[in-house]
Amino acid sequence: MSQMDLFIQKLLAAAKAAGVDPAEVCYVESSSFSVEAMEGKIEQYEVSSARRLGLRGAVEGRMGYASTEAFDDGAIAMLVSGVKDSAALAEAEEQEEIYGMDDAYPELTPVESDxxxxxxxxxxxxxxxxxxxxxxxxxxxxxxxxxxxxTSRGLMRLVNSKGLDLTAETPQGGxxxxxxxxxxxxxxxxxxxxxxxxxxxxxxxxxxxxxxxxxxxxxSQLHARPVESGVYKAVLRWDVMQAMLATFSGVFSAENAQKKLSLLAGREGETIAAPCVTLIDDPLLPGGMATAAFDADGAACRTKAVILDGVLETLLHNRKTAKKQGVETTGNASRTGVGGPVRVAPTNLFLQPGTRSAADLIRDMDDGLLITDISGLHAGANPISGDFSLIARGFLVVNGEIGRPVEQITVAGNFYQLLKEIREVGSDLIFQGRSIGSPSVAVEAISVSGADSVQP
Amino acid sequence: MLDQNVAAEVLSCATRTGGDFAEIFLEDRRSQSLSMRASRIEAVSTSRMHGAGIRVFDGTRAIYVHTNDTSREGLMDCAAQAAAAIRGREPGKPVGFSRWTAAREEEIRLLPTDTPAARKAEKLRAADAAARSVSDEIVQVTCGFADSVQDVLICNTEGVFVTDRRVYSRFRVSAVASDGHENQSGTVSPGAGVGFELFDTVDPEDCGRMAATRARTMLHADNCPAGVYPVVIDGGFGGVIFHEACGHSLEATSVAYGLSEFSGKLGQQIAAECVTAVDDGTIPGEWGSTHIDDEGMPTTRLVLIRNGILENYMIDKLGGRRMNMAPTGSGRRESYQWAPTSRMRNTYIAAGHDDEAAMIATMGTGLYAKSMGGGSVNPATGEFNFAVEEGYWVENGVIVRPVRGASLIGKGGEILRKIDRVGGNMSMAQGMCGSSSGSIPVNVGQPMIRVSSITVGGK
Structure with a gap:
């Protein structure tokens, strides 16, 4: 038995003895090694190893949380008392629960890694x-x-007093x-x-x-200049749409919907996007960055369409949000850190690719803009209202040909509206080391303000 | 936190292959956070962060190794890994610590770790109730409080051996207003480098009302017109304009490689004459203040720009080596998991002499940005963008209506020259600044200023 196994065993026993029952440990460890060079010289080496352990547990049905990176003698007492203090204040209407093993877990496609x-x-x-x-x-x-x-590698382990004991590589194969x-x-x-x-x-x-x-x-961006303000047809390159999806993925969370922080509450079965839009959450995607057999509730993961041909099929649920809404969990429980509540997050989330290339989408647009870069998402995008106003770069498209580069423009719109205005989804689905992926998309209209517009 | 003999042994090990500088940054941080939604305390979490980072320089190369294992063996292992990245030179000299000091510490009257979570929860309840009382249109209020006590020990082969305690408290209220079709939110989030005495100066009910009022105002706002306009930016968080448009480009991280538009411009006029800007780590108890930086150097007050002329860059130890200039006490990092680099502290445009009412009355048609959201910048090109959280449209010098969805974009160098009015009342606001050494607390600040023309993004 490893030292960490021993620590976990002692911790769960101490929790139980202190009246914290059930209790669950979430343990993560990671290691990475990176090298950075600049102008032909090696500038930085970085080696890291990290271990972190969180305890959540119920005291009279109310959940408390604590976490540590120190595994000394004081750590067990600190975790248990932290959980107890925190549980004493918890008053959310629906408390989190701790579950044992699910009936069955999917087999993941093994990945080769060297x-x-x-x-x-x-x-x-x-x-x-x-x-x-x-x-x-x-x-x-x-x-x-x-x-x-x-390079980086990681590991996550969930162990609880109800017999759950699961370990996953995060990500699979490093x-x-x-x-x-x-x-x-x-x-x-x-x-x-x-x-x-x-x-x-x-x-x-x-x-x-x-x-x-x-x-x-x-x-390609040298000598770029703004375009006149106006409403343009546009193709959002895959990485631009990927960033949009990442920023606004919270609108698909049942937790946000139940808390009135998403406008998709209660809209399952309704058309919320153009018919060409199918959005998949696939935890079983071979080689995905978020590929996993189980979620942070210990529930089995499964693949589902969030949007199918423009219709909202389901929101993403953990066990708590599912119970509240009277549905099955979608296996999207997630923890932002080891010592906090279980929330909801997508796994591998992507727009299902269409059949034609990004180049085809650009050619068909005739005149418009190809947007290749957006920035300011953390400030210029409001995940609650869906509004965004972002600095962008790209190219002018004239007669279906990519023309001069464009900079210093802002593109503004609303994510909910954008989903409806997607004219076509390209075939170029790319993840590039992230769990959210997208192909390029063509959109009907995007509002642009440029620096050379004339003041009224 | 660490025995001096062990520290000396670890530093010697780190330089045994010829590194010419080594440093240990050891950290133990206790944090607590509370969150409230739907008028109920949703979660309270307590955490302890613990670890160490060892950094070795070989000229301008830097090697950084970090771990949670701060035992002698764990640190020696890290030091050995760091040393292994450097090959074939003379070992460093034995280390003797000459400066054994504890950094200055203000008195913290109500240490977070001694304050019961129940007392913190009361503040959330007060803010929640006040926000909800503003209007029936307020459909959701979320509040949070987070505090931390960070104990650090920094020692290096130059003989520095210092400890410091940093205490932070921050309160946050976010209100969502909805008419059933659209949501708008407003957030107020004051913080300081103090303990629970934060609430001597911060009234949770005021915070709740401000957040709710902002959300409600924006719900009833029209979309902001797009184009090039004069813009008046209010004090406080308005200072994010300087932080993004200029501050990041004055950090050694950008300047050292000639990647900043302000590289090589010391002594030159880079801003309008009415602009004086300061980065000050010395203000007691402020959110961005430091006693010593994360490289063990005492903090400083730096005049960055005086009357439009560039006077100083913000320089960390490695940046100083690369630029052949002295460090300015500006080395900061989120935690032991990050190698430090040059960062801002409390950064603001100093007060000027212009009248605030006259600034708007003489601006013609444009935008009055009362409250700013966050922003970002590309230091190489100076391109920045930031969101306007609460804005008003001005026609012929008169505020006519609230507008939403506005963003301001431009290039740093240009905007600094286009500032044509600087008001007399400087105030600061809190933010978390993300960069290559992680996310750290900073203050931004300014008095009300006017920019003669700037690209406004809207709909």
Whole structure:
């Protein structure tokens, strides 16, 4: 029995003896190693290992929480008293519950991973090659803002006094992520651009291709200027739509709906999006970043459509929200940290790809904008109202051809409205090391304000 | 927290392969957070964070290794891993600690760890009730309170051996107003580098009413017109404009590599003459204040821009090596899990002399941004954007109606030159600033200012 097993066993016994029953431990550990280079020199090495353990438990049916990163003698007493103090104040109408093992758990598709075989020297070489390839690609690449290669692995274990004991790799097989960020200069124009990729098979990672893609992204925006304010047809590149989905994914949470923080409350069965929109939450996706057999309630995970052909099929539930609404959990219980309440989160969430390429979508648009970058999502997007107003970059599209680069514009709209205005979903579904993925999408209308508009 | 002999042994191990500087940052943090929704305490959680980070320099290369295992063996293991990244040079000299000091600590009267959670809960209840009393349109109120006591020990091969205690408390009320079709929210979130005495100066009921009133005002607001307009930005969180548009570009992280638009511009006019800006870690008890930075250096007050002229950058130890300049006590990090880098503290545009009412009366048609949301910036290009949480449309110098959905975008260098009025009453507000060394508490601040023209994004 490992030291941690012993600690968990002692902790659960101490909790029970103190009247905390049932009780559950959530333990995570992670390790990572990354290297960063800038301008051909290795600048940073970072090695980390972390262990964190949370205890949640009920005192007279009310749930309390505590967590620690120290595993010394005082830790057990601190966790148990923390849970008791916290439970004494809890007064939510529906209290969380702790469950034993579910009837059955899905088998995950195994992933092959060889990231542990990558030595620090390999990582350094990859960094340097990404930078070299970027600089060789175009003379206007003036500087590297840094190239990085990192690997990480993690583990999560749930153990409780009702017999639950589950362990998962987070993510499955670990992950190697690598990328480079660049500055391009030409005359008085300065732009930045980058590219990164994530993989578990080192052979699939091509540092030269990543460097070139980053360079292309940076130089393509040189001499960009705004467009006139107005309403434009637009294609949102996959990564732009991915960022939108990530920002607004909370609207699909039953927890938010029940708390009146999502406008989708009670709208299951209604059309909330264009008919071409199908949104899937797939915890069983082979190789996904959030792929898992069980959720933070210990419930079995399953694949479901959140939106099917434009119709809201289901919100995402944990056991608590499901019980309140009289439905089955969707297996979307999630914990933001080990020492907090069980909430709701998507697993691998993505728009189901269509059949035609992003290039087809752009060609069919005739005139409009291709949006390739948005920023300011943490401030310029309101996940409650769905409103967004974001600084954006991209290209003018004229007669179906990608034209001059565009910068210093804001695109504004509303996420709920955007779902209805999607004209077509492209075939280019990409996750790139994230749990939320998207293809490019064509939208009917997006409101743009640019710097050269005329003041009335 | 750590025996000096062990510390010396660990630092020697870290430099045994030729590293020319090594540092241990040891942290033990006790935090508590409470959240309330639907007028009920939803969760209380107590946590203890504990770990250490070891950093070694080899010239301008930095190696950072961190762990939760702060036993002698755990630290020696980290030091050995860090040393392994450097090869084939002379070992460093033995370490002797010459500066054995505890950082200055203000008296904390009501230490969070000594304050029962039940007392904290009372404050949430008061705010919740006050927010709900504002209007029937307030459909949801969420409140939170979070505090922490962070004990740190920082020692390095230059002989520094210091301990410090940082105490933080922050209160948050967020109200959602709805007419059944649309939701708008308003948030108020005061905080300070103090204990439970935060509530000597913060009235939870006021916070609740302010958040609810803001949400309700925005529910009845029209969409903001888009275009290029003069904009008046109010004091307090309005200072986020300087933080994003300029502050980040004055951090060594950007400047050292020539990645900032302000690289190499010390002594030059980079802002309008009416602009003086300061980054001050010395104000007692403020949210962004520090006693010592996270590299063990005493904090400072830095004039960044005086009458439009660039005077100082914010420099950490590694940035200082890269720039060949002295550090400014600006090295900060979220926790032991992050290597420190140059960061802001309490950063503000200093008070000027212009009259606030006249500023609006003479602006013509444009936007009065009463309350700002957050924002972000690309330091290489200076491009920034930020959201206006509460805005009003001004026509011919008169405020005519509330507007929503506005954002302000532009380039830092340009906006600094376009500030044409600076009011006389400076105030600050709290934020969490995210950057390459994690998320840290900072204050932003300014008096009311006017920008002669800026791109307003709206609908």
């Amino acid at each position: 990231i542990d075989g990558v030595s620090p020297e390999d990582k350094i070489a990859m960094c340097l090659r990404m930078e070299e390839a970027a600089k060789a690609f175009d003379a206007r690449i003036s500087k590297s803002q840094g190239a990085f290669v990192g 992950i190697l992520s690598a990328g480079v960020f660049l500055v391009a200069k030409d005359g008085d124009s300065t732009t930045t651009g980058g590219h990164f990729e994530a993989t578990r098979r080192v052979g699939d990672f091509d540092p030269v291709a990543v460097g070139q893609a980053a360079a292309e992204e940076a130089v």
